[in-house]
Amino acid sequence: MALEVAFLAPSVGVTARAPQVHTSAGPKSRTGFGVKMAAGACSVIAAAGLASSRKRSKTAARYTTQTILPSLAWIKSGVKASELQPTELRALTLAGNDVLIGKTEAGALFCVGNLCPHIGTPMSEGADVIGDVIVCPLHGSSFKVTNGELIDWCVSPPVIGPLTGLIVEKKNLLVFECRQGGFLGSGEVEVLVDTNAKKAYEANYWKGLLDAQGKDDGTYY
Ligand code: FES
Numbered sequence: 001m002a003l004e005v006a007f008l009a010p011s012v013g014v015t016a017r018a019p020q021v022h023t024s025a026g027p028k029s030r031t032g033f034g035v036k037m038a039a040g041a042c043s044v045i046a047a048a049g050l051a052s053s054r055k056r057s058k059t060a061a062r063y064t065t066q067t068i069l070p071s072l073a074w075i076k077s078g079v080k081a082s083e084l085q086p087t088e089l090r091a092l093t094l095a096g097n098d099v100l101i102g103k104t105e106a107g108a109l110f111c112v113g114n115l116c117p118h119i120g121t122p123m124s125e126g127a128d129v130i131g132d133v134i135v136c137p138l139h140g141s142s143f144k145v146t147n148g149e150l151i152d153w154c155v156s157p158p159v160i161g162p163l164t165g166l167i168v169e170k171k172n173l174l175v176f177e178c179r180q181g182g183f184l185g186s187g188e189v190e191v192l193v194d195t196n197a198k199k200a201y202e203a204n205y206w207k208g209l210l211d212a213q214g215k216d217d218g219t220y221y
Contacts, residue, residue, distance in 0.1 A: 063202060063203070063206045064199075064203050064206070065203055065206050065207040065210060066203060067200075067203070068196050068199045068200035068203050069196065070194040070196055070197075070200070071194060071195045071196045072192055072193070072194055072195070073095070073192070073193065073195050074179070074181075074190045074191070074192050075094045075095055075190065075191055075192075075193050075195075076181065076188045076189075076190050077090075077092055077094060077099075077101060077178075077188055077189045077190065077191055078092070078188055079092070079101055079188060079189050080186075080187065080188055080189065081103075081109050081180045081189050082186075084101070084102065084103045084109070085103065086103045086104065086105050086106065086107045086129075087102070087103065087104070087105055087128075087129040088102060088103055089101070089102040089123070089124055089127060089129065090102065090124075091114050091122065091123075091124035094191055094193050095193050095194075095195040095197065095198070096195075096197050096198030096199075096201075097113075097176070097191075097193045097194065097197050098113060098114040098115055098122070099111050099112070099113060099114055099176055099191055099193070100112050100113070100114040100123050100124055100127075100134075101178065101189055101191070102129060102134075102145070103129075104129060104131065104132040104145060105129065105130065105131050105132070106131075106132070108132070109178060109180065109189065110132075110145040110146065110175075110178065111175070111176040111177070111178035111189070111191050112134065112143070112145055112148060112173050112174060112175050112176065113148075113173055113174030113175070113176070116136045116138065116141060116173075117141075117168075117171035117172065117173055117174075118136065118138070118139060118141050118153075118154060118164070118165065118168055118171075119138075119164070119168060121136060121137070121138045123136060123137070125137055129145070130142075132144060132145050132146055133145065133151060134173070139154040139155070139156055139157075139161040139164055139165065140152065140154065140155040140156035140161060141153050141154055141155070141165075143172065143173035145173075145175070146175070147172075147175060148172040148173040148174060148175040149172055150170055150171065150172050150173070153165050153170050176191050176192060176193060177191070177192040178190065178191045178192070
């Protein structure tokens with residue numbers, strides 16, 4: 001039986017062209033050398049593996065499942081109210097919040113959530129503003145921009161729209177307080193948002209995952 005040692009050569013400092021050693025035909029001394037070298041190499045590799053596994057530290061947790069409380073702050077949007085025409089909309093992400101700043105037909109400034117409460121379609125992808133009502137471009141749900149109140153739920157296209165509406169609980173649209181900053185309102189539009197919204201969303205996500213496996217609060221054991 002031939003015992004290959006060449007593949008171990010680099011780790012024990014022997015050239016890669018080390019001869020093959022045949023345990024049946026080769027001289028005893030060479031056979032012994034080959035076996036000892038292989039055994040030595042194995043122990044070196046095992047020791048190196050052990051050392052590296054001891055060095056390996058645990059992966060640091062990059063998430064939390066704690067309850068994150070809201071932290072409200074006025075955030076500048078970079079949009080001046082004077083730049084917006086009546087019924088015009090501007091989508092932005094402010095401190096992790098997807099918002100839609102716009103003006104009603106009468107020119108009143110408003111700020112609502114950009115994601116439709118039905119299935120999360122961005123309103124900025126073609127919503128209409130009619131009076132002080134915003135209409136979702138996908139299934140025609142409509143909401144008052146002043147308080148987010150639901151007016152119509154999933155009315156289009158016929159049959160399909162109302163069917164999609166059945167599978168999701170009816171909800172109002174999110175509304176954000178907004179104001180015009182600067183002297184006499186000449187500056188940027190500012191929006192009052194929860195700067196912890198993204199953190200809270202992520203914490204709820206991880207808590208949901210861990211709870212589903214019965215690991216976070218132990219209630220499943
Ligand atoms: S996504 Fe807006 S009504 Fe369906």
